[in-house]
Structures are given as structure tokens and as C-alpha cells.
Amino acid sequence: MTFLKVTDLSVEFTNNKKSVTPINGVSFEMKAGEVLGVVGETGSGKSLTAQSIMGLTPLVGGQVSGSIQFGDKDLLTISSSEMQSIRGAEISYIPQNPMTSLDPVFRVGDQIVEGIRTHQKMSKKDAKQLTLDIMEELHIPSPRQVYMQYPHQLSGGLKQRIVIAIGLVTNPKLLIADEPTTALDVTVQAQIMRLFKEHTVAKNISLLLITHDLGVVAQVCDKVAVMYAGNLVEYGDINSIFGKPNHPYTQALIACIPTMGMIKGDLSAINGSVPNAGSYPEGCRFHTRCPYIKSQCKTEVPSMKSLSGEILTACHLY
């Protein structure tokens, strides 16, 4: 049975009678227990893809088309009450900013309990015990004390752990984490990524990890989806993508990351910047910045083609 299959997902917004498609025809698939990394720069549509899977896009006025098959259900056609029972229980979401996603006037422990009791029939006492257990599992020091604190009393790393606890405590099948470590220091980022690695593998939870940091992806993922300006440009197994990327954008993205021991002058940049959602060029959306541009690229949108092994690429070069 399919675990998660996204087919031809598009999101359209209408602004002043002008239509904008920040996500256009994205398709990918996830197996149970797999870790998929979605990478791309600002405005590539990573977060919107995640929000569409969570069924949150209509709330901000987006028109979603395509299909999102989760188990035997299509998340885009089920009723909103059915979606409500899946959201938080079977699919959990860890939002981008731990600083603003916790309610400032409730104790953090109670916020974890609320998530449990929304989806499971459980006494307050049992829910509290479960909360303390998960806090301990996530290496939160002195859980009983932290349980009683308010978000502003906690450091960024601890707040992020609480948000992760809320996501994990209902034992979801799929966890979607949207830039979970962007706001954190490197040493804390390493701690959090280690937690993700330990907990998703141990409980066989599938993880959809959204990030702009290719280093983070390399440490934890099985597969990578590279997005650019609302399109999926390359998708496949992590070793192929990092070892032998086909798409010029993936190649360029890897070459712009400074690494230890890199010789000065070896860093390459991509000219220009990611276009705004309202002003995407015709044809391949990357053609304005691509070094291998052909005339075909300006008019025709490339489709995903299967190239070497486990890798799909959308580029006219191949």
C-alpha cells in the first residue's frame, strides 16, 4: 500500500485577478520509515508543499489541485473533520519557528497534554505521565520543572524540543518538520538533528524534513527532493543527488556551499536571485540563471525524466 504519494500537486493564489502558482505540478512518493529531505532556497515552495499535505493551504486562500494519497485516503478530497482527525494524530507538523509556535500564556507541559487529549481518550494523570516520559526521551533536563514553565522561560533549544515533543507524542506515522533548526546555534542544531535521527528510526516514523541546509539533509535523509521556484527539479536517492547531481540547479546549489578545507576562489555562485512568485519566467523557471540555457528552455517546461538509477530530473539537457 502507498504510504504517501503526492501527484501533480499545484497551489494557485489569485491576487488582483492575477493568478500565481507558487507550486506547480510537484510529484513525489514516500515509503514508511523513510526520511525525505525537501531543499531549496527562499520562495521555492517547500513550506507550502508541507502545508498542503497538512491541509492548511486553503486557510490562507490557496486553491490546491492534484492528489495527496496518504494510506488509502486522498487528503485533498476527504472532509475537513476527517482531516482534523488525521492532522496531529497520524501526520504531525513541526513549524518553522519554535519561538512563536508555542502559546505564551500556557505552561509548556500542558501544551503537550492538550495534543494528547485531543486525539486520544486518556485521563489527565496518564497524559501528564506520558508527557514527562517523552520529555525525558528527548533529553530535556529535569522534566518536572520544565513542565511547569512558560515558553519565555526556556531557551531556543528547549522550546524546539517541546515543539518536537508535541509532534512526537501522538505517535504519528508521518512527521513533517519545517526548518526545525534554522533559528538555533550550531551545537544545539547538532543535538536536535541527533534527536530526529534517533526517534524517527527507533519508532519507524517517516520524516519529511524541509530545510535550506544541504548539510543537514546529508546527515539524516534517505532521499532528497530539490525545489526551485515552485517546481520539483530533481528527486532521488541521497547518494546519487550528492554524488552525481544531474540538474544544473542542484549542481550549482552544492557548489555554493563553503566547506572546510575549500581553497579560496573555489566557491561558485549562481547569478541573479530566485524570482518572485508573481514573475516566474516562461518555460523552465531556472532558465534565467542557468549556465546551460538552450532556446527550448525559454518556451517549454521540462518534465521529470528518469535518469541514472534512482534519480528523476526535470531538465532539457537530458
Add this chain to the structure above:
Amino acid sequence: MDNIVEVDNLSVSFDVRGGLLLRKIGSVQAVNNVSFSIRRGEVLGVVGESGCGKSTLARLILRLIEPSSGKIRFNGNDILKLSKNELRKQRRHMQMVFQDPFSVMDPLYTVFRSLNEAFKINGIIHTPEERLSTINGLLEMVNLSPLHGHSYPHQLSGGQKQRADIARALALSPEFLVLDEPTAALDVSVQAQVIKLLDELKEKMNLTFLFISHDLSLVSYFCDRIIVMYLGNIMEILPADAVSKKPCHPYTKALTDNIFSTIPNKENSIPVLEGEVPTPFNLPPGCVFASRCNKVKSLCHEEAPLLRDVPEGGQVACHYPLFDISS
């Protein structure tokens, strides 16, 4: 090689006030007894986690905040002794590029007007024609077209704004530039553009940079020497190529271990430095890193280590460095 900036025993502490009457309830030592020098023509990097005092240090060097004690010499002049007027004259030679390009430019001014401001205030280049050609030249130098001069900041992308801000900093041909996380708000592809641009400008205009960042791999790529800070103290000063090969301080080693490379590595566990940066409020005596260090011994809790020379170049403040530095 001569030194453009020399910093001696520089400290600054901020009072923390609390309670009903906002009485002083303690103080935070943001920068603690820091000494180093910047050689003419080099790129000196400062790395550390948030709250380690790197931005405070940058502002101190330009005397944007007053230190509690210590000395700063710029081109041999003690800038802490300068009067307001003399300081303004010196500021032409030392400029700063800020972290957030979105809030640094006046939203009601065009880029041209923002740049023109510098010439007006300093009373140089009087004719409008000359100013126009100088500003267009500046914009071209940072890979913007003269047309961008007519844009307002909100019409520019993040990378363009950061380049406009670099043009602003370079307008008066300074010798020394402090770059405070100039790429932290940018995408990697744009970060690479800005880094390449800075490198070109440095060669073209014989600049010296103090480059502040939390990204150790970026710093080790771009800088010649690196200062590693933790809670207001210098832990280690080392040549950039020693960061990966021979870090002497356990904290530098922990930072290098936490750089995620782009080599797929799903199977192996991620090495972790436990704990978080403690609050800088009323620190215990001894080494500030002692609470997180895995090499900690009893001496570390009693006595703060001083910076000692490393034979291969650099200095380290640790009682038990990872490599022998006795020779």
C-alpha cells in the same frame, strides 16, 4: 606586516536592572579582557554562538559603544581618546556592513540618496555631476546597475540590498571594514555572490576586514585568521587552515565536529556537545566553557586560563589543550 587595529585588554559590561525601581541587580560581562590585533590586508574572522559577544566586539572597535576598560588603536591612534569631531574624521576610514540588509537602509530614501548622504555629511565631492558619477561607479563596483540607484530598498531583493549597503560602506574609500554577519539573512546562492564580491573588492581597494559570523565553514573559507569566542572570552585565535587540522581548544573542536558536510552520512550518529550556552549573568570563576567541556578537570573550575602562544601560530586559552603547545 603592520597592524591596522590593536585591541588591548578590552572589556565591556552591561548593567542588568530589575525589580520595581529598576535597581541594578547584576551585570553581564559581554566582552571580557580581549586582546588581539588585525594585520593590514588580512581578513580576520570572529566566530561563536549567539550571545558570545561577537557583535558587541565589532561595535566596540568602531566605538559605537563605549568600553568599560581597555585600549583600541586604529592606525596607531587611540580612538578612545578622540573627541567627537576627531572620531568622525576617523570613521571615514572604518565602516561597518550590518547583518540585516532589510532594516539598515532608510525606507523613504532611494539608494542614490542614501549613498549621497555620506558625501554630504563629510563635505567631500561638491558638484552634483561628480557625485552622480562617483555613485554610479560605486553601484557598478558592487555589480548593481545605475538604475538601481533610483530604487527604494523595498524594491530590491535581499542580495541587492546587501550589495547596496556594501556600496554605502565603501563610499568614502575606507581602509577597514567590519562585516557583521553580512550573509546571515541571504540564501546560499546569494551568499556565495556576496562573498565573491567582498573578495574582489578587498583586492581592488586594499581593504582589511573583520568578518563576524556564526558559520565556521564560511569563516574558514573566507578568512586568514580566526578568533573563536565563547561568552565574551577569546577561546582561541588560529590560522584558518588550522581549524580543520589542528584545533587546540576543545570548544573549537566541538564547533568543527558540528559542521554538517554535504557527504551523505545517514548511518553514523552526530557528535554532540551537550548543554547550551549558559546565561552570561553572574558567571562562576574559572574557565567559562568548563560547564560543557568534555576535558574538564578541577583546575578549570578554579582558575580562568590565559591565552598562550601556540608554536605553529595562534593562541589558545585552555589549561589542557588538545595538542601539546609547550615547545
